[in-house]
Amino acid sequence: MPSKTTTKTKTKKKVTTRPTVEEYAVGDYVVYPMHGVGEISAVQKQLILGKRVQCYVLEILSSKMKVMIPVDRSKEIGIRPIIKKREVKKILDLLKKDEVDTEEDWKIRYQNNMNKIKSGSIQSVAEVCRNLYKRAKDKELSLMERRLYESAYNLISSELALSKGVSVEEAGNLISEVLS
Numbered sequence: 001m002p003s004k005t006t007t008k009t010k011t012k013k014k015v016t017t018r019p020t021v022e023e024y025a026v027g028d029y030v031v032y033p034m035h036g037v038g039e040i041s042a043v044q045k046q047l048i049l050g051k052r053v054q055c056y057v058l059e060i061l062s063s064k065m066k067v068m069i070p071v072d073r074s075k076e077i078g079i080r081p082i083i084k085k086r087e088v089k090k091i092l093d094l095l096k097k098d099e100v101d102t103e104e105d106w107k108i109r110y111q112n113n114m115n116k117i118k119s120g121s122i123q124s125v126a127e128v129c130r131n132l133y134k135r136a137k138d139k140e141l142s143l144m145e146r147r148l149y150e151s152a153y154n155l156i157s158s159e160l161a162l163s164k165g166v167s168v169e170e171a172g173n174l175i176s177e178v179l180s
């Protein structure tokens with residue numbers, strides 16, 4: 001009786017890793033929510049939790065802080081390019097509008113405004129800046145809201161400055177002029 005030989009073939013699972021696609025290059029300016037405009041100073045591999053991960057090294061212009069952001073999570077984190085020069089007018093028009101956040105409870109209003117700033121959207125940050133500026137004309141802002149206003153103002157100033165190719169001071173003057 002012939003013996004049956006069975007050969008077990010090990011099937012290797014094909015591990016597919018999502019290729020890391022770099023959206024930005026060294027020298028590009030991007031916006032990092034809550035921190036503002038930064039320049040990508042390097043793209044390098046880092047060992048994170050035992051894995052080699054491609055990261056952007058971002059230097060925040062206003063604070064000179066360096067941040068490492070995994071390339072494959074940059075969208076999720078909210079990294080985006082600065083607005084184009086032609087979009088600046090839309091932001092300035094948004095700042096001119098008379099709409100104001102009508103929420104009277106300052107804690108809820110503060111949280112709503114903080115969420116808008118965290119979103120990274122320049123339109124949302126501009127709304128916060130405009131609303132807090134207009135509210136401050138009627139009544140004094142709390143210390144926390146004043147800081148939030150200053151943060152929104154600085155975030156917009158730095159992005160508009162780069163978009164228009166002017167100094168941050170000039171962009172700030174333009175914003176102040178539009179708001180008043």
